[in-house]
Amino acid sequence: xxxxxxxxxFMKNFSTLKQAKQIHAQIxxxxxxxxxxxxxxxxLLCDITNHKTISPYILSILHHLRDPDxxxxxxxxxxxxxKGQFIEAVSLYIQMRKVGLCPNSHxxxxxxxxxxxxxxxxxxVSVHGDVQKIGFSxxxxxxxxxxxxxxxxxxxxxxxxxxxxxxxxxxxxxxxxLVGYIKGGNLxxxxxxxxxxxxxxxxxxxxxxxxxxxxxxxxxxxxxxxQMPERSIVSWNTxxxxxxxxxxxxxxxxxxxxxxxxxxxxxITMIAGYSKSGEVDSARExxxxxxxxxxxxxxxxxxxxxxNSKPKEALDLFNGMLKPEIGLHPDKMTLGSxxxxxxxxxxxxxxxxxxxHMNDYGVVLDDHLTTALIDLYAKCGSxxxxxxxxxGLRKRDVxxxxxxxxxxxxxxxxxxxxxxxxxxxxxxxxxxxxxxTGILTAYNHAGLVEEGYRSFNSxxxxxxxxxxxHYGIMVDLLGRAGWLDEAYKLIMNxxxxxxxxxxxxLLLACRLHxxxxxxxxxxxxxxxxxxxxxxxxxxxxxxxxTIGKWNDAKKLxxxxxxxxxxxxxxxxxxxxx
DNA sequence: TTAGGGTTAG
Numbered sequence: 001x002x003x004x005x006x007x008x009x010f011m012k013n014f015s016t017l018k019q020a021k022q023i024h025a026q027i028x029x030x031x032x033x034x035x036x037x038x039x040x041x042x043x044l045l046c047d048i049t050n051h052k053t054i055s056p057y058i059l060s061i062l063h064h065l066r067d068p069d070x071x072x073x074x075x076x077x078x079x080x081x082x083k084g085q086f087i088e089a090v091s092l093y094i095q096m097r098k099v100g101l102c103p104n105s106h107x108x109x110x111x112x113x114x115x116x117x118x119x120x121x122x123x124x125v126s127v128h129g130d131v132q133k134i135g136f137s138x139x140x141x142x143x144x145x146x147x148x149x150x151x152x153x154x155x156x157x158x159x160x161x162x163x164x165x166x167x168x169x170x171x172x173x174x175x176x177x178l179v180g181y182i183k184g185g186n187l188x189x190x191x192x193x194x195x196x197x198x199x200x201x202x203x204x205x206x207x208x209x210x211x212x213x214x215x216x217x218x219x220x221x222x223x224x225x226x227q228m229p230e231r232s233i234v235s236w237n238t239x240x241x242x243x244x245x246x247x248x249x250x251x252x253x254x255x256x257x258x259x260x261x262x263x264x265x266x267x268i269t270m271i272a273g274y275s276k277s278g279e280v281d282s283a284r285e286x287x288x289x290x291x292x293x294x295x296x297x298x299x300x301x302x303x304x305x306x307x308n309s310k311p312k313e314a315l316d317l318f319n320g321m322l323k324p325e326i327g328l329h330p331d332k333m334t335l336g337s338x339x340x341x342x343x344x345x346x347x348x349x350x351x352x353x354x355x356x357h358m359n360d361y362g363v364v365l366d367d368h369l370t371t372a373l374i375d376l377y378a379k380c381g382s383x384x385x386x387x388x389x390x391x392g393l394r395k396r397d398v399x400x401x402x403x404x405x406x407x408x409x410x411x412x413x414x415x416x417x418x419x420x421x422x423x424x425x426x427x428x429x430x431x432x433x434x435x436x437t438g439i440l441t442a443y444n445h446a447g448l449v450e451e452g453y454r455s456f457n458s459x460x461x462x463x464x465x466x467x468x469x470h471y472g473i474m475v476d477l478l479g480r481a482g483w484l485d486e487a488y489k490l491i492m493n494x495x496x497x498x499x500x501x502x503x504x505x506l507l508l509a510c511r512l513h514x515x516x517x518x519x520x521x522x523x524x525x526x527x528x529x530x531x532x533x534x535x536x537x538x539x540x541x542x543x544x545x546t547i548g549k550w551n552d553a554k555k556l557x558x559x560x561x562x563x564x565x566x567x568x569x570x571x572x573x574x575x576x577x
Numbered sequence: 578t579t580a581g582g583g584t585t586a587g
Binding site for chain 1: 578579580581582583584585586587
C-alpha cells in the first residue's frame with residue numbers, strides 16, 4: 001500500500017521537476033514490478049501539465065514493468081501523442097511492434113495521429129498495413145484517424161476511399177474529410193460535402209467558415225457565420241483571423257468588440273492584426289489588457305515590434321519576459337523575432353548572451369533560426385561565421401541564399417555574392433526581390449555599374465518588378481560612378497513615386513561630383529518628402545561650398561540651426577547606442 | 578479521431 005500511496009502522490013502532487021524526481025525515485029526503489037498494472041495506467045492517463053519533464057519518468061515506469069502488455073504500451077503511446085511528442089509516440093510504436101506485441105485501438109489511433117503530425121508518409125502507410133492485418137475495420141476511432149492521416153498528407157482520394165468503406169461513421173469522420181477537402185483548396189466541393197453532413201456540430205460549421213476565411217472569401221464566411229445554430233469562441237476567432245488576413249483590421253475589431261467571450265487567441269490574433277497594419281500602439285494596448293500573458297502573447301508582441309522597425313522595444317520586452325517574476329522560456333518563435341531585432345540594431349552581443357542559455361531554453365537551431373542568424377552575423381561583419389552557418393543548413397532556400405548574398409554584398413565580397421547567385425539559379429531556386437536587393441547591393445559596393453545595370457534589367461526576365469528600394473540602389477550605383485544624368489533619367493522613368501531614399505542617393509552623388517543643378521533638384525525633393533532631416537541641407541550646402549557659393553552654403557547651415565532640425569547620425573551596421 | 582493564434586532575408 002505504500003507504493004499505491006506514492007503513485008497517488010505522483011499523480012496529484014508534483015509541480016516541479018525536483019518533486020517529480022524525488023517521487024519517481026521512491027516508486028523505483030519500492031519495486032514497481034509488484035504493482036497492479038491498473039495503477040500504472042492511471043498514472044499515464046492523469047492530466048499532467050508539466051508533461052515534458054515527466055516524459056522520461058513515464059518511459060522509466062514502462063521499462064520497469066516486468067512484462068508490459070499491449071494495454072500498457074497503448075497508454076504510453078497515447079500519452080506521448082496527446083502531449084504533442086509525436087516522434088516519441090511513433091518510435092514507441094515501432095519498439096512495441098519489434099517486441100512482437102499486437103497494438104490495440106488506442107495505440108493505433110494515437111500513432112496514426114502522430115504520423116500525420118511528423119509528416120512521414122512511409123510510417124503512416126506501414127501502420128495502415130497493420131490496421132488491415134490486425135483488422136480494425138469496424139473501429140470508428142481507428143478508421144477516422146486513418147482517413148485524417150490521408151487528408152493531412154494531401155491524399156484526399158484515399159481518404160475518401162477509407163470514408164466510403166467505413167462500417168460506422170461519426171461526426172468526427174465527416175469533419176475530418178471536410179477539412180481534407182478544404183485544405184485541398186476546392187471550396188465548392190467542400191461546401192457540397194458540408195451540406196451532406198447529417199448532424200453538423202459546431203466544429204463542422206467552424207471548419208467551413210474557416211475554409212472560406214482562409215480562401216479570402218469573407219462574404220461567404222460571414223453569411224455562414226450568421227446562419228450558425230450555435231457559435232463558440234473559435235467561430236468568432238476564425239472570423240477575426242479572416243478579416244486580419246485580408247487586411248480589414250477595422251472589421252476584425254468590430255467582431256472582437258462584440259464577441260460574447262474572448263480568450264487569449266482572440267487577443268493574440270488582434271495583436272498580429274495590428275502588427276500587420278503597422279498599428280504598434282494598438283497592439284500594445286491589447287497586450288497590456290491581457291491578464292495571463294503566456295509565451296504566445298509575448299511572441300506576438302515581440303514579433304510586432306521586430307516587424308515594425310522597433311527592435312529596441314522588442315529586446316526590452318524579451319528581456320522583461322525572462323525576469324524571474326514572469327519566468328517564461330523563449331521558444332523558436334521568440335528567438336526568430338529576437339534575432340531579427342538584434343540584426344536591425346547590429347547587436348551581436350545580445351545574441352551571444354542568449355546562445356549561452358540555449359540548453360536551458362531547450363531550443364535547438366533549425367534552418368529557420370539559422371537563416372536569421374546568417375543575416376545577423378553577416379550584418380555584424382562576421383561573414384565567415386555566416387558562411388559556416390550557411391554551409392550547415394539542411395536545405396538552402398531563397399531566404400537563406402538572399403541573406404547570404406546580401407551579407408557578402410555589404411562585406412565587399414562581390415564575387416562570392418555573384419557565385420552564390422549563380423549557384424542558387426543552378427539549383428532551380430528562383431530569385432525574388434530580396435535576392436536582387438542583395439546582388440545589387442554587392443555590385444553597388446564594388447562600384448560595378450555595368451554588371452549592376454545588367455542584373456537590374458534582368459529582373460523583369462524573372463517576372464519581377466523592381467521596387468523603390470531597387471531603384472534607390474541603382475541610383476546610388478550610377479550616381480557614385482558619376483553617371484548623374486543616367487541616374488536622373490532612371491528616376492524620371494520610375495513607375496512609382498521616388499521616395500526620399502532615391503532622391504537622397506542622387507543628392508549624395510551630386511555632392512561627390514559637385515553637380516549643383518541636379519543637386520538642387522534632388523535636395524528640393526528630399527526636403528519636400530522629409531523636411532526634418534538635416535542631412536539633406538548639409539549635403540546641399542556642401543555642394544555649394546565645393547563650387548565657392550559660400551553665401552548659399554551659409555544660408556542653409558544657419559537655416560538648419562534656426563529650425564532645430566534633427567541630425568540623423570551616419571548609418572552603420574554597428575550598434576547605434 | 579475533427580475547428581481558431583506566431584517566426585527568417587530587404
